[in-house]
Amino acid sequence: MRELRIVVATADAERLRGALVMAATQAALGGGAVLFLQQDAVGLLRMPLAAPLDEAHRSAGLPSLAMLIEEAVELGVTLLACQSGLVLCGMSADDLPKGVEVGGPIGFLQQTSDEARLIFV
Numbered sequence: 001m002r003e004l005r006i007v008v009a010t011a012d013a014e015r016l017r018g019a020l021v022m023a024a025t026q027a028a029l030g031g032g033a034v035l036f037l038q039q040d041a042v043g044l045l046r047m048p049l050a051a052p053l054d055e056a057h058r059s060a061g062l063p064s065l066a067m068l069i070e071e072a073v074e075l076g077v078t079l080l081a082c083q084s085g086l087v088l089c090g091m092s093a094d095d096l097p098k099g100v101e102v103g104g105p106i107g108f109l110q111q112t113s114d115e116a117r118l119i120f121v
C-alpha cells in the first residue's frame with residue numbers, strides 16, 4: 001500500500017479532522033500515514049485541544065478533535081508540526097500533544113517517496 005502524506009496548510013479544524021480520519025483509516029488498513037501541519041495550522045495543536053464543532057461531533061457519536069489525534073498517534077500516524085509554525089503561533093514543542101513531532105517542509109519532502117500519495121488540504 002502506498003504511503004499517504006497530507007499537508008494541512010490552514011488553521012481549519014474541520015480540514016484537520018478530515019485529514020486525521022483519512023490518515024487513521026490508512027494506518028488501520030496497514031499503510032503508512034504522515035500529517036504535516038504547516039504555518040498557522042500548528043495552532044490547532046495547542047493544548048488543551050478543542051475545536052469549534054467538537055460538541056456537534058460528540059452529539060453525533062463521533063470523536064472530538066483531541067480524541068482523533070490520540071487515536072491517530074496510537075495507530076501509528078506520524079504527526080509533524082512545522083518549526084516555523086510553532087514560532088508563528090507563539091508555541092514550543094512543549095505545547096504540543098503527546099506523540100506530535102517537530103519538523104520542517106524540507107525534511108517532510110525529502111522523506112516523501114515518488115510512490116507516496118501526497119495530498120494538500
